[in-house]
Amino acid sequence: MISEISLLYQEVIIDHSKRPRNFRVLEGADRKAEGYNPLCGDRLVLFLKMDGDRIAEIAFQGSGCAISTASASIMTAELKGKTVKEAKEIFEKFHQMVTGTPNGDWEMRLGKLAAFSGVSQFPVRVKCASLCWHTLKAALEEKKETVSTE
Amino acid sequence: MTTTMTPEVVVGVRSHLDVEKIRRDFPALHQKVYGKPLVYLDNAATSQKPQAVIDAITRFFTIENSNIHRGVHYLSEQATRAYEEARVKVKEFINAREAREVIFCRSTTEGVNLVAQSFARRLVKPGDEILITAMEHHSNIVPWQILCEQTGAVLRVAPINDAGELLLPEFEKLLNPKTRLVSVAHISNALGTINPVEQIIETAHRRKIPVVIDGAQAAPHLKIDVQQLDCDFYLFSGHKMFGPTGIGVAYGKAHLLEAMPPYQGGGDMILSVTLEKTTYNVIPHKFEAGTPNIAGTIGLGATIDYLAGIGMENIAAYEQELLEYGTEKLSSIPGLRLIGTAKKKASILSFVMDGIHPHDIGTILDREGIAVRTGHHCAQPVMQRFGVPATVRASLAFYNTKEEIDALVAGLLEAGKVFG
Ligand SMILES: Cc1ncc(COP(=O)(O)O)c(C=O)c1O
Numbered sequence: 001m002i003s004e005i006s007l008l009y010q011e012v013i014i015d016h017s018k019r020p021r022n023f024r025v026l027e028g029a030d031r032k033a034e035g036y037n038p039l040c041g042d043r044l045v046l047f048l049k050m051d052g053d054r055i056a057e058i059a060f061q062g063s064g065c066a067i068s069t070a071s072a073s074i075m076t077a078e079l080k081g082k083t084v085k086e087a088k089e090i091f092e093k094f095h096q097m098v099t100g101t102p103n104g105d106w107e108m109r110l111g112k113l114a115a116f117s118g119v120s121q122f123p124v125r126v127k128c129a130s131l132c133w134h135t136l137k138a139a140l141e142e143k144k145e146t147v148s149t150e
Numbered sequence: 151m152t153t154t155m156t157p158e159v160v161v162g163v164r165s166h167l168d169v170e171k172i173r174r175d176f177p178a179l180h181q182k183v184y185g186k187p188l189v190y191l192d193n194a195a196t197s198q199k200p201q202a203v204i205d206a207i208t209r210f211f212t213i214e215n216s217n218i219h220r221g222v223h224y225l226s227e228q229a230t231r232a233y234e235e236a237r238v239k240v241k242e243f244i245n246a247r248e249a250r251e252v253i254f255c256r257s258t259t260e261g262v263n264l265v266a267q268s269f270a271r272r273l274v275k276p277g278d279e280i281l282i283t284a285m286e287h288h289s290n291i292v293p294w295q296i297l298c299e300q301t302g303a304v305l306r307v308a309p310i311n312d313a314g315e316l317l318l319p320e321f322e323k324l325l326n327p328k329t330r331l332v333s334v335a336h337i338s339n340a341l342g343t344i345n346p347v348e349q350i351i352e353t354a355h356r357r358k359i360p361v362v363i364d365g366a367q368a369a370p371h372l373k374i375d376v377q378q379l380d381c382d383f384y385l386f387s388g389h390k391m392f393g394p395t396g397i398g399v400a401y402g403k404a405h406l407l408e409a410m411p412p413y414q415g416g417g418d419m420i421l422s423v424t425l426e427k428t429t430y431n432v433i434p435h436k437f438e439a440g441t442p443n444i445a446g447t448i449g450l451g452a453t454i455d456y457l458a459g460i461g462m463e464n465i466a467a468y469e470q471e472l473l474e475y476g477t478e479k480l481s482s483i484p485g486l487r488l489i490g491t492a493k494k495k496a497s498i499l500s501f502v503m504d505g506i507h508p509h510d511i512g513t514i515l516d517r518e519g520i521a522v523r524t525g526h527h528c529a530q531p532v533m534q535r536f537g538v539p540a541t542v543r544a545s546l547a548f549y550n551t552k553e554e555i556d557a558l559v560a561g562l563l564e565a566g567k568v569f570g
Contacts, residue, residue, distance in 0.1 A: 005517050009510070009568050018505070018569075040509040040525055041539035063539055065507035066569070122513060 007118035008125070009066065012074070017066035020073035022080075026059040031142060035062075035135030037127055042068040046135045053083050060132065067116075067125050072132035074112055084140055091133045098129045167460065167468045173549050175200040175456070186519030189554045194339050194498055194545030195523050196389045197370060199453075203393060206452035210445045218444055219418055219435070233444055236451030237434070240399055243454045244384060245375040251407065253400040253437040254447050258366040259289040261385030261400035262333070264437065265362050266293040268410040269383070269402070270331050276302030279328045283308045283316050283345070284535055285338040288528040290364045294333065303330070310535065314341035314490040322353055329354075332361045336368035340529035340543070341490030342473075342498030344372075351381050360406070366390055370547065371469060371496045373462040376401055388446060392547075393453035397446030400437070407433040414439040465548040469497040472546050476555045483562055489541050497546035500527075503562065506569045508540040514565040515542075520558055 026047030035044045044062030048055055058076045062069075079087050094113055097106045100120035107114045119129045173179055178198045181188050190198060210232070216225035218233045234249075241249040255261050270280070280294045284307050291305075298305050306329075308321035316334075325332075332354045337344050351361045360382040368374060369386040376384050383406075388397040402410075412419055412430055416439035421429040430436045457465070476499050480486055485504035503511060512524035523543045526533045533539060544558055 003517070005514055005568065008513070014569060040507070041533070042509075043539075065509035067510070125509075125513060128509065 004121045010115045012115045013070040016070035016073040022059040022076035031139045033135045033139035035131045067128040071129045075132050183519045189520040189557050191544040192521045192523050193547040197392045200456050202456045203449050203452045207445050207449045232448045236447045239451045239454040250434050253434045255398045257398035258385045258387045262293045264413045265383050266297045268413045274301045274303040274330045278303045278330045279306050281306045281332045284310045314343045315492045335364040337496045339367045340527040340532040342495040343492040344494040388450040394446040394449040397443045397450050416440040473497040479559050499544045500541040508542045511542050511565045515561045518561040
């Protein structure tokens with residue numbers, strides 16, 4: 001039997017947590033937001049460069065657990081080139097997946113992000129997986145305050 | 151073997167606890183989580199309860215339930231007697247001079263707030279100083295910050311070294327004519343350090359500075375003697391010492407408590423009330439406004455009886471054995487770094503592992519049935535001092551075993567593999 005732990009810590013997730021992509025300060029970013037998860041001390045700063053309605057460039061920095069780091073890394077990889085509307089739709093599906101909405105064909109609908117489907121078996125880790133997404137939302141809506149998952 | 155034992159423990163004496171028998175007293179220990187036997191190593195957050203305590207609370211609600219200090223009827227008399235008997239038990243547990251020096255409150259947290267508002271607030275003027283240490287729990291930081299905001303006083307912090315020990319000379323240097331109060335943890339929840347509270351108190355008292363001791367983590371591990379310590383206030387929580395939640399103790403020297411204004415107003419804390427003037431009750435009742443946590447108090451009394459039957463000295467000796475064993479085993483894990491390596495420590499093992507965030511370790515251990523705490527342990531300044539966002543903390547009680555430490559080690563090696 002495949003354990004829930006191995007479904008949570010899939011290879012892609014371990015890989016992205018150890019070698020996060022787009023992990024840098026984005027020079028000339030026109031949107032920026034900070035995210036903080038007080039439960040585990042995860043912190044991240046998200047940078048966006050917009051081209052009209054499209055995310056031209058996206059990067060992040062911070063420190064956190066494997067789930068939150070990998071989530072931010074894969075999110076940035078997946079969202080480059082997407083429109084604001086597309087990004088929000090992806091977030092909605094992602095959120096449904098990690099909170100365990102049944103019968104989602106996530107593989108088809110979320111691509112690489114489907115690696116986080118195991119999170120739904122770990123309710124306390126949902127916040128870790130979604131921190132970067134809440135931060136993204138704040139950046140897109142240009143909220144100035146640090147977003148918190150609390 | 152090193153003898154890193156506390157003065158309360160006779161060096162070299164092996165414990166003679168029948169741990170298997172003790173474990174049978176704690177029903178919560180005998181369950182499976184995720185199909186694995188529970189290994190409960192989160193005792194510094196809250197401890198499990200012996201059947202005797204559960205029974206005492208059940209008996210109260212089943213038979214004795216009644217309000218105290220009010221009724222003339224039989225049940226109220228019984229409840230009042232049980233409540234006041236618990237106060238005498240606490241007095242004996244901490245060796246207070248008198249039972250009226252024992253104030254029942256909600257928790258350590260409420261105790262610190264009580265002392266800050268009722269005792270310290272009248273003492274401090276703008277520019278005066280309150281001295282704490284760099285290893286305090288938030289509940290021994292924030293009430294003082296609130297007091298400082300209210301009064302214009304300044305919070306000073308005595309530093310600690312890389313082992314997590316208080317730097318006594320630095321502490322002493324920080325004492326000055328403006329220092330109005332010292333408040334320190336007896337044992338650090340994040341590091342396990344046992345502070346030299348006797349020296350701290352003596353040093354402060356030489357300058358006539360009163361001392362508050364946060365005993366939340368000491369009450370479950372050590373024999374406490376407030377007369378020997380000569381502390382002015384000593385605060386602890388029932389739930390961390392195998393008793394109920396929602397009940398705590400604020401010990402204060404009688405003459406200090408008598409001079410203090412009440413903390414809260416309400417029923418029971420008065421002698422007489424007219425709409426023009428109210429006369430406050432005597433201590434301890436002056437500080438126990440309203441209907442208290444009667445069941446919790448009676449449960450705490452039962453907890454103290456239970457602990458007395460085992461002996462705090464025996465508990466401390468056994469836990470030192472566990473601590474030595476755990477320290478040795480954990481230190482042998484590649485990439486593991488203990489945070490908090492004081493010479494005098496309680497059975498708390500805080501650590502980080504290379505390349506694995508504490509939160510991920512916590513999740514992996516959880517699925518092995520092992521309950522640890524991960525995070526900042528309500529001691530963010532300690533985390534900042536050691537440059538880590540969080541730690542994993544295994545905190546041991548006298549019902550834990552070496553086999554459980556072995557299970558922890560196996561779980562950590564497993565975590566290492568997941569991230570290998
Ligand atoms: C050292 C210390 N002080 C104070 C507290 C606060 O105790 P409570 O939450 O029971 O008020 C704790 C609890 O974690 C503690 O470990």
